[in-house]
Amino acid sequence: MRPYGWRRALLAGMAALLTANSDAPPVDYAAERAAIGRYQDADQRLQNVGWQLARGNIAFCPRVIPAIGLQLQDMASYGAPAIARVALGLTGDFAVQTAARGSPAAQSGAFTRNREIIGLAGFDPNQWPAGEKMDWQRLVWAHDHVDAMLAEHAGIAVTFADGEEARLTPVEVCATRFELMGAGGKAVADGNRVVIGIDFPAFAYPEEDVFAALVAHELAHNFLEHDAWLDRNGRSRRHVRRTEREADRLIPWLLANAGYDPQAGVTFMTRWGSRHDAGWLMLRNHDGWDERAEFIAAELPQIADLMAREGRADWRARFRREIDPAKGLAAGPRE
Ligand SMILES: [Zn+2]
Structure with a gap:
């Protein structure tokens, strides 16, 4: 496990908005x-795009799970839970944060923003212990619990504070x-998550497919299992550069399968790179932004051909790797 310092950064961002001070x-x-x-608007955009990419590439990604597209919020994760509760009109701590567009949660119509929740498959997450403030652990448990129920029972019943219940099939x-960081402008993929800071410039891009290109780059790191590969083989500059190049080149494949314009990968790299190149990871680990845009553009003819002939861009079979994905894996059978 690696330290999750960014989680604290996430919550510090909201805490700055929500300080309880008797002298104030x-x-x-x-x-x-x-x-x-405003934070929830950005999160909704990230969840919509993340859902569309993660749904559109199920035929090719290494691991598929049942999901309903529901993201919760927990007042305990704020810097001043009591203020957040009053601001959102909640009695308890859990409520709907987002329902990803097109997901079962969104299609049900029941999961409106800030609607209070008191039951997840019979468990009330409000009953779980929480720290006084900025406790993010309980929200992770709640999402883990939902995932476990969906995997075991192929469905989940969610109970709202007003007594209504919604039953969803994943x-x-x-x-x-996909997680939005409340502060900072970084984008990170750790194998299980894509985490993007609310200050990342792409949040201001009006075209959804150009914003989606950023999410697709980070998602590509997870799909190609780069974090584990770098753990096994070392984070040398050469290794990082190769994985970054793969993530860039996979952007238009992921976009195409999700129904976005694959050309948006080039637009993203050109627009972002020409203004912010030095800000995204360290410059020395990347090719220049203009080279990166060219590498992305070079994938487009093959993708267009595959989309025309097969209706999808099978990157698991057709994408040219720049690293040996099996490198560093034990050769013999594992226990
Ligand atoms: Zn990257």
Whole structure:
């Protein structure tokens, strides 16, 4: 396991909005609610795009899980849970954060933003212990619990605080969680998650497919299992550069399978790279942005040909690797 310092950064961002101080002027709950709303808008965009990419590539990604596209929020994860509760009009701590567009949660119509939740397959997550503030662990448990119920029971019943219940049947998606960091402009893929800071410039891009190119780059790291490969083989500059190049080149394949314009990968790299090249990881680990855009563009004819002939871009079979994915794996049978 690697340390999750970014989780603290995520919560510190919200904590700055929600400080409880007896000497401070009265809390402006409308402003707090608006601030949370802007964070939720960005999260909704990330979840919509993440869902579409993770759903569109199920035929090729290394691990597929049943999912409903529901993301929760836990007041305990805020810097001042009591203020957040009042701002959102909640009695308890758990509520809907987002339902990804097109997901079973969204299609049910029941999972409106900030709707309070008191039951996940019979368990009330509010009953689980939580720290006083900035406790992110309980929210991870809740999502783990939902995933486990979906895997074991092929469905889940969610109970709302108003007494209504929604029963959802999952669909398959590629196994990655998408998380918005409340502060900072970094983008990270750790094998299981794609984490993007709210200040990443692509959040301001109006075209969804250009924003999706950023998410696709990070998702490509997980699909190609780069984090584990680098753990096994070392994070030399050469190794990092090769994995980055693979992630760039896979962008248009992932976009095409998800129904986005694969050309948006080139647009993204050109727009972002020409302004922010030095900000994304360390420059020395990457090719220059113009070379990166060219590498992405070089994939487009093959993708167009595959889409025309097969209706999908089978990157598991056709994508040219720049690393040996099996390198560093034990040769013999493993226990
Ligand atoms: Zn990368």
